[in-house]
Amino acid sequence: AQSVTQPDIHITVSEGASLELRCNYSYGATPYLFWYVQSPGQGLQLLLKYFSGDTLVQGIKGFEAEFKRSQSSFNLRKPSVHWSDAAEYFCAVGFYGDYKLSFGAGTTVTVRA
Amino acid sequence: SQTIHQWPATLVQPVGSPLSLECTVEGTSNPNLYWYRQAAGRGLQLLFYSVGIGQISSEVPQNLSASRPQDRQFILSSKKLLLSDSGFYLCAWSVQSDNQPQHFGDGTRLSIL
Numbered sequence: 001a002q003s004v005t006q007p008d009i010h011i012t013v014s015e016g017a018s019l020e021l022r023c024n025y026s027y028g029a030t031p032y033l034f035w036y037v038q039s040p041g042q043g044l045q046l047l048l049k050y051f052s053g054d055t056l057v058q059g060i061k062g063f064e065a066e067f068k069r070s071q072s073s074f075n076l077r078k079p080s081v082h083w084s085d086a087a088e089y090f091c092a093v094g095f096y097g098d099y100k101l102s103f104g105a106g107t108t109v110t111v112r113a
Numbered sequence: 114s115q116t117i118h119q120w121p122a123t124l125v126q127p128v129g130s131p132l133s134l135e136c137t138v139e140g141t142s143n144p145n146l147y148w149y150r151q152a153a154g155r156g157l158q159l160l161f162y163s164v165g166i167g168q169i170s171s172e173v174p175q176n177l178s179a180s181r182p183q184d185r186q187f188i189l190s191s192k193k194l195l196l197s198d199s200g201f202y203l204c205a206w207s208v209q210s211d212n213q214p215q216h217f218g219d220g221t222r223l224s225i226l
Contacts, residue, residue: 043219044203044217097211098211099145099211101159
């Protein structure tokens with residue numbers, strides 16, 4: 001069965017420190033991958049996407065993600081976190097031939113001063 | 114540029130009352146449209162999606178229904194709300210092609226009393 005796993009429910013990080021959010025997927029086909037961010041009471045905003053090519057993709061707000069096919073992972077990183085990065089982050093996976101996306105359960109990021 | 118609108122932003126309804134949530138997209142034609150529900154502390158659950166006028170696919174059996182009376186309009190309805198229908202409802206659109214991201218509205222917070 002297809003699945004998307006975000007192993008960390010909640011992460012607390014100090015402002016200025018680096019951040020890495022994990023995402024693992026289980027699919028038989030070649031996936032395409034997204035990271036979204038959701039501020040409280042808001043919709044989801046697309047941070048970045050991976051379809052093919054360079055496995056390190058750059059997104060908005062200083063985020064990047066790396067696709068590792070051998071590990072079935074698509075981890076999100078940011079070198080230096082700002083207080084405004086406190087939000088919930090969702091990994092999403094789709095595959096060719098299907099319009100639908102499967103979302104992970106999300107990781108809540110808290111930023112401490 | 115494309116925009117997506119959802120309304121109302123918040124709604125408080127008694128059990129057994131009807132429901133109508135509306136979503137419209139501007140700036141694009143023939144989009145795919147999606148309705149999700151996000152329960153407190155949980156990920157996104159796809160409820161319905163549509164690839165064209167009058168074409169609705171249901172992902173989860175429930176007392177909700179969806180309709181697409183116009184190309185860029187997507188409506189979520191219920192004849193009789195249940196307590197379990199409480200949640201955050203998100204509408205999204207995407208280009209009709211594989212590997213395209215979904216773009217989300219700001220959501221409707223639905224509370225059932």
